Amino acid sequence: MSEIKVLLADDHAIVMEGLEVILSASAEVEIVGSVFNGEEVLAFVKNNEVDLVVLDINMPVMDGITCAKQLKKAYPAIKIIILTMYAQKSFVEEIVKIGIDGCLLKSNTGKELLGAISMVMNGRPYYDQLKAFKSEDEVRQYKLSKREIDVIRLMAEGLTSSEIGERLFISELTVQTHRKNVMRKLDLNKGLQVVQFAKDNGLI
Missing domain, CATH: 1.10.10.10 (Winged helix-like DNA-binding domain superfamily/Winged helix DNA-binding domain)
Structure with missing residues (x-):
């Protein structure tokens, strides 16, 4: 079974390093790149093979939601998992409408992230944290x-x-x-x- 090619996008170096440590521990995941904003994500996927993008929702230049919209339009086969610091109800409906495959809080990005990657790559959405966002x-x-x-x-x-x-x-x-x-x-x-x-x- 080939490894899942994952691109990480977060403008915080410490968060990025933590994600790399977590995902590198899995034999099923290959981190193919790390970028710091949405524009860099779009440039990377244009020239590299990517199965899944882990996106921070708040990034400079181009935020995660805007990037996800463009990714889903241009590369519908690429899976997307959004990470956020806060349970912001304002973007829940937008996430579902765009067709983002998963969303979870940064405070739960250990085993939960690996589990989310496995689920979305098998065609199942991972919205476990969204139940906490619902009013x-x-x-x-x-x-x-x-x-x-x-x-x-x-x-x-x-x-x-x-x-x-x-x-x-x-x-x-x-x-x-x-x-x-x-x-x-x-x-x-x-x-x-x-x-x-x-x-x-x-x-x-």
């Missing part, structure tokens, strides 16, 4: 209750309705009712589709 209003747009989201989260763990009921201290029938309501609200007919939808939209 109640943003969750409400899907018309899902907190209890329904709790049920979806446990569905994602592979639990049966009976096991979910035991975990949430409710009856199995109540769990089944929640599942039916979720599928109706999201216009989906399979549990796996519900779980994938929730992951894709940062709900779990």
Whole structure:
């Protein structure tokens, strides 16, 4: 299996060095370059083979979001993971709309980053940290209750309705009712589709 060719983009040398140490420890990852702003990212991918770009959201010259937009337009096959210092709700919808493959806080860039790289390279988005960015209003747009989201989260763990009921201290029938309501609200007919939808939209 060939190594995943990763380009790092962050204007803080200390952060960059930390990322290099973390990723270099993995036999599955090859760091092909390190740059300091979005323009340098675009110049690098034009002349080099890159599978995935790890982007800081705040960089001089060209920020991570602007860079990600241009990358996805010109090089849709390249995966993108955004790093941010803060859980800024203002850019969550933008991240999803652009099609950025992953996002996590810089405070969680150890095993989480390696896990995120593995997931996005296998075609699955990594929005684990986005659930912390969501406001109640943003969750409400899907018309899902907190209890329904709790049920979806446990569905994602592979639990049966009976096991979910035991975990949430409710009856199995109540769990089944929640599942039916979720599928109706999201216009989906399979549990796996519900779980994938929730992951894709940062709900779990």
